[in-house]
Amino acid sequence: MSDTFTIHPTRSVTGELSVPGDKSISHRAAILSGLSDGDCRVENFLSSEDCVNTLKAMANLGVSYTVTRGTQDAPIDMVISGKGGALQAPGAPLDCGNSGTGMRLLAGVLAAQAFDSELIGDDSLSSRPMGRIMTPLEAMGAKIDARGETPGCAPLHVTGGQLKAIEYTLPMASAQVKSAVLLAGLFAPGKTTVHQPATTRDHTERLFTAYGIECVTQGNTITLEGLQTVKATDLVVPGDISSAAFWIVAAACSPGSILKIHNVGLNPTRTAIIDVMERMGARIERELLANEGEPRGNLIIHGGPLVGTEVLPEEVPNLIDEVPILAIAGALASGRTLIRNAKELRVKETDRIDTVVKNLRAMGIEVEEFEDGLEIPGGQHFTGATVSSYGDHRIAMAFAIAGLLAQEGVTTVENVACVNTSYPTFHEHLTQFQSI
Ligand code: S3P
Numbered sequence: 001m002s003d004t005f006t007i008h009p010t011r012s013v014t015g016e017l018s019v020p021g022d023k024s025i026s027h028r029a030a031i032l033s034g035l036s037d038g039d040c041r042v043e044n045f046l047s048s049e050d051c052v053n054t055l056k057a058m059a060n061l062g063v064s065y066t067v068t069r070g071t072q073d074a075p076i077d078m079v080i081s082g083k084g085g086a087l088q089a090p091g092a093p094l095d096c097g098n099s100g101t102g103m104r105l106l107a108g109v110l111a112a113q114a115f116d117s118e119l120i121g122d123d124s125l126s127s128r129p130m131g132r133i134m135t136p137l138e139a140m141g142a143k144i145d146a147r148g149e150t151p152g153c154a155p156l157h158v159t160g161g162q163l164k165a166i167e168y169t170l171p172m173a174s175a176q177v178k179s180a181v182l183l184a185g186l187f188a189p190g191k192t193t194v195h196q197p198a199t200t201r202d203h204t205e206r207l208f209t210a211y212g213i214e215c216v217t218q219g220n221t222i223t224l225e226g227l228q229t230v231k232a233t234d235l236v237v238p239g240d241i242s243s244a245a246f247w248i249v250a251a252a253c254s255p256g257s258i259l260k261i262h263n264v265g266l267n268p269t270r271t272a273i274i275d276v277m278e279r280m281g282a283r284i285e286r287e288l289l290a291n292e293g294e295p296r297g298n299l300i301i302h303g304g305p306l307v308g309t310e311v312l313p314e315e316v317p318n319l320i321d322e323v324p325i326l327a328i329a330g331a332l333a334s335g336r337t338l339i340r341n342a343k344e345l346r347v348k349e350t351d352r353i354d355t356v357v358k359n360l361r362a363m364g365i366e367v368e369e370f371e372d373g374l375e376i377p378g379g380q381h382f383t384g385a386t387v388s389s390y391g392d393h394r395i396a397m398a399f400a401i402a403g404l405l406a407q408e409g410v411t412t413v414e415n416v417a418c419v420n421t422s423y424p425t426f427h428e429h430l431t432q433f434q435s436i
Helices: 021-034 049-058 102-111 131-139 175-185 203-210 241-252 273-277 317-332 343-347 350-363 393-406 416-423 425-430
Strands: 004-007 014-016 039-042 064-070 076-081 116-120 145-146 156-159 165-171 191-195 216-217 221-225 260-264 283-290 296-302 336-341 369-370 373-376 386-388 411-414
Touching: 004 393, 014 425, 021 039, 021 076, 021 102, 021 175, 021 203, 039 203, 049 064, 049 076, 049 102, 076 165, 102 116, 102 131, 102 156, 102 203, 131 145, 131 175, 131 386, 145 273, 145 425, 165 393, 175 203, 175 221, 175 369, 241 260, 241 273, 241 283, 241 296, 241 317, 241 393, 241 425, 273 283, 273 317, 317 336, 317 350, 317 373, 343 350, 350 369, 350 373, 350 386, 350 393, 393 411, 393 416, 393 425
Parallel strands: 014 260, 165 191, 386 411
Antiparallel strands: 004 411, 039 076, 064 076, 116 156, 145 156, 191 221, 216 221, 260 296, 283 296, 336 373, 369 373
16 A cells, blocks of 8 residues: 555535544553453454554453454454453563553553563654653652653663552643553552543543442542452443544535534543534534443534634643644634644654644645644635655644645645554545545
8 A cells, every 4th residue: 555645625525434443442441451350342442553552462461352353453343351450471572653542551550560561662652751651650669761762761661560559640631641540550559549730531530430440530630449350341432533533624624515423432521622613613413322431422514614713721631632633624714723732742643733834834824833832824725735744643634634625736645654553444534535
């Protein structure tokens, strides 16, 4: 397969599609099922590089899984047989590939094991900050040595051992750091408490409940009593709203389009992209399919004129992965769109403020860059151009949509293999909307 997308402008984003399973939930399902006391049937697992790396890491720790749909290397439905917490020392370094979630969450588990392990990743992951998990895990008694060329970065050598519970205030709104501490807290006697500066995605807490682990959330404080049994359970992973976001924006920005997206996760800590698009004037109907555990439903998006908006500080953690695609909507809307308080974007798979700004400008869009965000004057149009993903899946997909929405010209997005980390069927869906 070629490593580029070639995109012609489309006249309409009408039709229907189902996005693959949620990335955040799939990572956690692999980890918690592996820690559970029995067989867990997991359906609609995101069979992407990131989540399969986490599943394989659990397999290297002694967990087995039997695939009932998909393949051993690309499972969609499977039974994961938990080890009841009795993980085995891995024979080799655990490769997290491109995934910060995989590495940070696994570090929380590994810190508490009776063996040493090594977490490695690709060049992007090996330059992302790991000090943010090392600080709380070390306060719990873990020993983690960051051996990367960049200080505080992977490879991480984890010397496992008995942990103690802590009370920890997150210095940044990060669900990954919160989850690393809570997973470590599962192995520490006593109460582990995490205070977060803003609400972040709460999949770990919801899944804890599904796996029979009591965990109390009061405002932005989460408390967990350690040494609880992780009880085997069955799960159906909803579609990933962060993948759906590309199509929400594509349809909303194409007047006259009507697009139905089936079975999307509607956890309220992830739906700010819908709220913000509605505030911009998009018409989005929701058909709720299930409201327990992880809510999910169908979305029907009607394209029409949009107006720019200001993203509120408390919305930022809730749509942090959607900023690249939101920037595309901002350029097309009338009036300005302002996204600030989003410095975290600088330490994602790429520095997403930088890569979004570069690609917007390459496609003829005026934008102002800030250390913590960007401002886009509205009423502009995209002109087809050659842009790079810079190795970042969300940049590749956001600018493929920009190409689809361009007023004229063909867009080439280079270096798109990274899309397989989160949305392996993206290209297939993109082809559906090519009018040529
Ligand atoms: C994730 C949390 C977010 C998000 C990432 C997935 C998770 O990162 O950007 O794609 O699954 O917990 P932070 O929590 O570090 O902001």
